[in-house]
Amino acid sequence: MSSEAQIKAFAEKYNIKNTSLIKTGAFVNGEWIHPGNETFAVEDPATGEKLLDVINTPIDVIEQSIKDAKVAFDKFKKESTGRSRGVLLKKLFDLMTENAEDLARLVTIENGKALADSRGEVKYGASFFEWFAEEAPRSYGDNIPSTDLAKRIITYKQPVGVVGILTPWNFPTAMITRKLGAAVAAGCTSVIKPATETPLSALAVAALIEQAGFPKGVVNILPVDQERTKKVGTLFCESPLIKKISFTGSTGVGKLLMTQSASTLKKLSFELGGNAPLIIFDDAKLDVAIVGTIASKLRQSGQTCVCANRVYVQSGIYDEFSKLLVEEVKKLKQGNGLDEGVTHGPLIHDRAVEKVQSHIKDAVGKGAKILTGGKVNTELGPLFHELTVLGDVPKTAVVNKDETFGPLVPLIKFETEEEVIELANDTEYGLASYFFTEDYRRIFRVGEALNSGMVGANAGAITEAALPFGGVGWSGFGREGSKYGLDDYTVIKSVVIGGL
Ligand code: SIN
Secondary structure, X not given: OOOHHHHHHXXXXXXXXXXXXXXXXXXXXXXXXXXXXXXXXEEOOOOOOEEEXXXXXXXXXXXXXXXXXXXXXXXXXXXXXXXXXXXXXXXXXXXXXXXXXXXXXXXXXXXXXXXXXXXXXXXXXXHHHHHHHHHHHHXXXXXXXXXXXXXXXXXXXXXXOEEEEEOOOOOOOHHHXXXXXXXXXXXXXXXXXXXXXOHHHXXXXXXXXXXXXXXXXXXXXXXXXXXXXXXXXXXXHHOOOEEEEEEEOOHHHHHHHHHHOHHHOOEEEEEXXXXXXXXXXXXXXXXXXXXXXXXXXXXXXXXXXXXXXXXXXXXXXXXXXXXXXXXXXXXXXXXXXXXXXXXXXXXXXXXXXXXXXXXXXXXXXXXXXXXXXXXXXXXXXXXXXXXXXXXXXXXXXXXXXOOOOOOEEEEEEEOOHHHHHHHHOOOOEEOEEXXXXXXXXXXXXXXXXXXXXXXXXXXOOOOOOOOOEOOEEOOEEOOEOOOOOOHHHEEEEEEEEOOO
């Protein structure tokens, strides 16, 4: 377990000013359960070094925390208003903003992404608390005219109950806040299992929740190791006390959670894998398309669910686009995310590196050419994969069908709009799509034809708190953020008044 002295040394080494953010226990019913013998190590993917030992929360503690969250829910529902919940969330937004630099450093240390990306993530993450602080008092019901003159129908949006939240490592802070902001605004209580790779950022948010004065049991954060993760998923899904699961992660795990939730018929919101197409038409502005492609495809070294996976370039600008793209990619700097000037950090684990390599090998075997990169950057470390651009990628390459989730830009040539729409939609997934064109008619046409929950037209970076984030098909269902984000955490109750 990590002692006080280890935590102090950690803070000094990584320049974390507010040491109260560094937690290694579980946050349960307003208390910290300190790690005993059951712990797991959190590692820095840039160096492979152990950072701290964090509690592997025992299953009986998790079971108790679900019960506590139910008790807390009954009280929170009765005693809070939209406005009072908004005040709590606003406090949390202010605290995140005050501690932004420390939070960003924690993200980089355990996730590896460049500090500029982590700063962006913390700002983005905090914005969900601000957004839902404003939405909380405005969750209105309706007064619906009945077909019977003697009746009135009134609806209320009521909180669904205790929510089980399962979050990924690629946004250790923002994927918690995007779900938690909406849950709290609606009046729900939560039990949260953060990704095993990145619990320190989640626990730092818990420290701020405590500081903001949230009532006990409203938010519970329970780190577990990889092995226990599966058990917790099953426990959340099968618990009759948990009324909703919100999950961001792979489609395979989403399918499993959905099956496991069948016995308790839970409300579900799933943000799953993608296979985003990015299309550059002949009439695109090249500079906008290059910036947008890099922003979408190489954001966090390709490790976001909305990263472009397949890049289709129309034949008329293919040569010029690929030449300019390679020039720009070569200007990017890989390294330890904490170092000055670094734009791209390592991948999260060796499985991620192997996947990038396997997609490159497959495409090259089928005739693609390596325009830049292509290898593991062993000088930097085993988890650094070179930012790679492949040209002349055939439509039969695996990367057309399977999400790389890494820094690989495969360029695929196409001729007509009709052809590329068919290629783009030839997938079970539908999270995000992107295209670049200066033809306003095409913006409407293609924007409406692409089969995904979100489309960027002349924009490679699309996410913000105001966007209804979510997908279709195998990319999941439900919307996070925006005015729709609250709906997933509420149920509509109708009261019919008769005898009038
Ligand atoms: C994700 O990768 O799951 C989220 C990406 C984003 O919110 O921008």
